[in-house]
Amino acid sequence: MIAARLKHAGFSEQDLFASGAVRDKLIELTGVQPSQLMLFVQSAVVADGIPIREEAIDRLGRERRRDYRWLLREDWPILEAIRQNGAFVPDEKTEPIFKRLLDSRAALHYVNSDEWYDLNPLVAQITPPTESVAP
DSSP states (O other): HHHHHHHHTTTTTTHHHHHHHHHHHHHTTTTHHHHHEEEHHHHHHHOOOBBHHHHHHHHHHHHHHHGGTTTTTTGGHHHHHHHHSSSSOOOOOTTHHHHHHHTTTSEEEEEEESSEEEHHHHTTTSSOTTTOOOO
C-alpha cells in the first residue's frame, strides 16, 4: 500500500524511510491499521522530515501513548484478557467498556480466517495501574 502510493507520487520507500526496519517499526506501531499508518507517516514527516528515522518513530510512539492517558482502572482487566487470549466476550456490565475500548482503538479488532482482538501497540507499552496506586 505504501509503495503504491509513493510510486504514484514519484517516490519510493527508500525515499521515505531511512531503512526497512524503520518502516516495519512504524507499521507495527500502528497495529497494521492503514488509516493510522498514513496519519503516523504524515506526523513523522511534518515533525522530522524525510527520510523517516528511528528517532522519529520513537518520539511519535511517546507522543501517541499520551493519547491513552484516559484509560480507567476498569479498562485494564478487559485489556489484559485481550492481551493474554486475543479474545474477549463481554457481558452486560463490560459491553459498554469493551465498545469504548474498540471505538477508541485501545483494543483492535482483526478479521482474517479467524476473528480476534489485540491491544493497540501503544496501549501494550503502557504499564497498567497497580492496586497500590491511588485512583
